[in-house]
Amino acid sequence: MAVKLRLAQQPEADELLGRSPLAALVGMLLDQQVPMEHAFTGPRTLADRLGADDLDAHRIAAADPEEFAALFAEKPAVHRYPGSMAKRVQQLCAYLVEHYDGDAEAVWRDAPDGRELLARLTALPGFGKQKSQIFLALLGKQFGVRPQGWRQAAGPYGEEGSFRSVADITGPESLTKVRAYKQEAKRAAKAAAVTDKG
Numbered sequence: 001m002a003v004k005l006r007l008a009q010q011p012e013a014d015e016l017l018g019r020s021p022l023a024a025l026v027g028m029l030l031d032q033q034v035p036m037e038h039a040f041t042g043p044r045t046l047a048d049r050l051g052a053d054d055l056d057a058h059r060i061a062a063a064d065p066e067e068f069a070a071l072f073a074e075k076p077a078v079h080r081y082p083g084s085m086a087k088r089v090q091q092l093c094a095y096l097v098e099h100y101d102g103d104a105e106a107v108w109r110d111a112p113d114g115r116e117l118l119a120r121l122t123a124l125p126g127f128g129k130q131k132s133q134i135f136l137a138l139l140g141k142q143f144g145v146r147p148q149g150w151r152q153a154a155g156p157y158g159e160e161g162s163f164r165s166v167a168d169i170t171g172p173e174s175l176t177k178v179r180a181y182k183q184e185a186k187r188a189a190k191a192a193a194v195t196d197k198g
Helices: 011-019 021-030 036-049 057-062 065-073 082-100 114-122 129-142 172-197
Strands: none
Touching: 011 021, 011 036, 021 036, 021 082, 021 129, 036 065, 057 082, 065 082, 114 129
Protein backbone atom coordinates (compact mmCIF):
# COMPACT_ATOMS: atom_id res chain seq x y z
CA MET A 1 0.00 0.00 0.00
CA ALA A 2 1.64 3.23 -1.15
CA VAL A 3 1.50 6.32 1.04
CA LYS A 4 1.92 9.91 -0.16
CA LEU A 5 4.91 11.39 1.62
CA ARG A 6 6.61 14.79 1.39
CA LEU A 7 9.86 14.09 3.27
CA ALA A 8 12.37 14.49 0.43
CA GLN A 9 10.32 17.37 -1.06
CA GLN A 10 11.11 15.76 -4.41
CA PRO A 11 8.36 13.73 -6.14
CA GLU A 12 10.35 10.71 -7.36
CA ALA A 13 12.21 10.32 -4.07
CA ASP A 14 9.00 10.70 -2.03
CA GLU A 15 7.16 8.23 -4.27
CA LEU A 16 9.79 5.55 -3.50
CA LEU A 17 9.65 6.28 0.25
CA GLY A 18 5.87 5.94 0.18
CA ARG A 19 5.84 2.49 -1.43
CA SER A 20 9.08 0.91 -0.17
CA PRO A 21 9.40 0.09 3.54
CA LEU A 22 13.15 -0.49 3.07
CA ALA A 23 13.60 2.92 1.40
CA ALA A 24 11.79 4.57 4.33
CA LEU A 25 14.05 2.78 6.84
CA VAL A 26 17.20 3.69 4.89
CA GLY A 27 16.07 7.33 4.64
CA MET A 28 15.58 7.41 8.41
CA LEU A 29 19.01 5.85 8.94
CA LEU A 30 20.63 8.51 6.72
CA ASP A 31 18.82 11.33 8.57
CA GLN A 32 21.74 12.62 10.63
CA GLN A 33 24.25 15.40 10.05
CA VAL A 34 22.67 16.29 6.69
CA PRO A 35 19.51 18.25 5.81
CA MET A 36 16.46 16.02 6.15
CA GLU A 37 15.46 16.35 2.49
CA HIS A 38 18.93 15.19 1.42
CA ALA A 39 18.73 12.15 3.71
CA PHE A 40 15.34 11.09 2.40
CA THR A 41 16.39 11.61 -1.22
CA GLY A 42 19.22 9.13 -0.58
CA PRO A 43 17.21 5.91 -1.17
CA ARG A 44 16.08 7.14 -4.62
CA THR A 45 19.65 8.14 -5.54
CA LEU A 46 20.88 4.75 -4.37
CA ALA A 47 18.21 2.83 -6.29
CA ASP A 48 19.07 4.78 -9.46
CA ARG A 49 22.78 4.02 -9.06
CA LEU A 50 21.98 0.35 -8.54
CA GLY A 51 19.91 0.45 -11.74
CA ALA A 52 16.79 -0.59 -9.85
CA ASP A 53 13.29 0.72 -9.19
CA ASP A 54 13.49 -0.19 -5.50
CA LEU A 55 16.02 -1.17 -2.85
CA ASP A 56 16.62 -4.85 -2.16
CA ALA A 57 17.99 -5.81 1.28
CA HIS A 58 19.47 -9.11 0.00
CA ARG A 59 21.29 -7.37 -2.84
CA ILE A 60 22.64 -4.54 -0.65
CA ALA A 61 23.74 -6.91 2.12
CA ALA A 62 25.62 -9.07 -0.40
CA ALA A 63 27.25 -6.16 -2.26
CA ASP A 64 31.02 -5.72 -2.20
CA PRO A 65 31.58 -3.12 0.58
CA GLU A 66 34.09 -1.09 -1.45
CA GLU A 67 31.88 -0.98 -4.53
CA PHE A 68 28.85 -0.07 -2.42
CA ALA A 69 30.78 2.71 -0.67
CA ALA A 70 31.84 3.99 -4.11
CA LEU A 71 28.15 4.27 -5.11
CA PHE A 72 27.58 6.38 -2.01
CA ALA A 73 30.56 8.61 -2.74
CA GLU A 74 29.71 9.35 -6.40
CA LYS A 75 28.91 13.02 -6.83
CA PRO A 76 26.50 14.18 -5.57
CA ALA A 77 27.30 12.00 -2.55
CA VAL A 78 24.38 10.17 -0.94
CA HIS A 79 25.58 11.45 2.47
CA ARG A 80 28.30 13.77 3.73
CA TYR A 81 29.97 10.69 5.32
CA PRO A 82 29.61 8.25 2.41
CA GLY A 83 31.98 5.55 3.69
CA SER A 84 30.55 5.16 7.18
CA MET A 85 26.92 5.54 6.06
CA ALA A 86 27.33 3.00 3.24
CA LYS A 87 28.61 0.57 5.88
CA ARG A 88 25.63 1.32 8.13
CA VAL A 89 23.14 0.76 5.32
CA GLN A 90 24.77 -2.61 4.57
CA GLN A 91 24.65 -3.54 8.28
CA LEU A 92 20.96 -2.63 8.41
CA CYS A 93 20.21 -4.72 5.31
CA ALA A 94 22.25 -7.68 6.63
CA TYR A 95 20.24 -7.55 9.86
CA LEU A 96 16.96 -7.46 7.92
CA VAL A 97 18.06 -10.45 5.83
CA GLU A 98 19.07 -12.41 8.93
CA HIS A 99 16.05 -11.61 11.09
CA TYR A 100 13.24 -10.79 8.62
CA ASP A 101 14.29 -12.53 5.38
CA GLY A 102 14.98 -9.09 3.90
CA ASP A 103 11.39 -7.91 4.36
CA ALA A 104 11.63 -4.47 6.02
CA GLU A 105 7.87 -4.22 6.53
CA ALA A 106 7.99 -7.37 8.67
CA VAL A 107 9.64 -5.24 11.38
CA TRP A 108 6.27 -3.61 12.05
CA ARG A 109 3.64 -5.64 10.17
CA ASP A 110 2.61 -7.88 13.09
CA ALA A 111 3.90 -5.88 16.06
CA PRO A 112 1.37 -6.54 18.85
CA ASP A 113 1.87 -3.20 20.59
CA GLY A 114 3.89 0.00 20.61
CA ARG A 115 6.45 -1.24 23.13
CA GLU A 116 7.30 -4.31 21.07
CA LEU A 117 7.52 -2.21 17.90
CA LEU A 118 9.89 0.24 19.61
CA ALA A 119 12.03 -2.70 20.79
CA ARG A 120 12.20 -4.09 17.24
CA LEU A 121 13.19 -0.71 15.80
CA THR A 122 15.79 -0.07 18.51
CA ALA A 123 17.37 -3.46 17.70
CA LEU A 124 18.08 -2.32 14.11
CA PRO A 125 21.70 -1.31 13.44
CA GLY A 126 22.05 2.47 13.49
CA PHE A 127 18.72 3.04 15.27
CA GLY A 128 19.06 4.45 18.78
CA LYS A 129 16.07 5.21 21.00
CA GLN A 130 15.37 8.69 19.60
CA LYS A 131 15.62 7.64 15.93
CA SER A 132 13.41 4.62 16.68
CA GLN A 133 10.78 6.78 18.40
CA ILE A 134 10.75 9.22 15.49
CA PHE A 135 10.35 6.39 12.96
CA LEU A 136 7.62 4.82 15.09
CA ALA A 137 5.81 8.18 15.09
CA LEU A 138 6.26 8.39 11.30
CA LEU A 139 4.74 4.90 10.92
CA GLY A 140 1.78 5.86 13.10
CA LYS A 141 1.12 9.33 11.75
CA GLN A 142 1.73 8.79 8.02
CA PHE A 143 1.75 5.04 7.28
CA GLY A 144 -1.25 4.13 9.43
CA VAL A 145 0.76 1.59 11.46
CA ARG A 146 -0.90 2.00 14.85
CA PRO A 147 -0.54 -0.93 17.22
CA GLN A 148 -1.94 -0.36 20.71
CA GLY A 149 0.14 2.15 22.67
CA TRP A 150 2.10 3.43 19.66
CA ARG A 151 1.83 7.10 20.66
CA GLN A 152 3.15 6.40 24.17
CA ALA A 153 6.01 4.31 22.77
CA ALA A 154 6.92 7.13 20.37
CA GLY A 155 7.25 9.51 23.33
CA PRO A 156 6.92 13.23 22.55
CA TYR A 157 7.21 12.45 18.80
CA GLY A 158 3.87 10.64 18.94
CA GLU A 159 1.97 13.67 20.19
CA GLU A 160 -0.88 14.78 17.96
CA GLY A 161 -0.48 18.21 16.39
CA SER A 162 3.23 18.48 17.22
CA PHE A 163 5.94 19.69 14.82
CA ARG A 164 9.00 17.99 16.26
CA SER A 165 10.35 15.61 13.63
CA VAL A 166 10.07 14.07 10.16
CA ALA A 167 6.96 12.27 11.44
CA ASP A 168 5.14 15.62 11.30
CA ILE A 169 6.25 16.77 7.85
CA THR A 170 3.53 16.72 5.21
CA GLY A 171 4.71 19.63 3.05
CA PRO A 172 6.80 22.83 2.96
CA GLU A 173 4.77 24.59 5.67
CA SER A 174 5.15 21.80 8.24
CA LEU A 175 8.83 21.45 7.28
CA THR A 176 9.33 25.12 8.22
CA LYS A 177 7.60 24.53 11.57
CA VAL A 178 9.74 21.47 12.36
CA ARG A 179 12.90 23.43 11.45
CA ALA A 180 11.84 26.25 13.76
CA TYR A 181 11.18 23.77 16.59
CA LYS A 182 14.62 22.16 16.14
CA GLN A 183 16.39 25.53 16.10
CA GLU A 184 14.58 26.56 19.28
CA ALA A 185 15.50 23.25 20.94
CA LYS A 186 19.17 23.79 19.98
CA ARG A 187 19.11 27.32 21.39
CA ALA A 188 17.54 26.07 24.63
CA ALA A 189 20.15 23.30 24.92
CA LYS A 190 22.99 25.80 24.41
CA ALA A 191 21.51 28.17 26.99
CA ALA A 192 21.13 25.30 29.48
CA ALA A 193 24.76 24.25 28.91
CA VAL A 194 25.94 27.80 29.62
CA THR A 195 23.79 27.95 32.78
CA ASP A 196 25.21 24.59 33.97
CA LYS A 197 28.76 25.89 33.60
CA GLY A 198 27.93 29.10 35.45
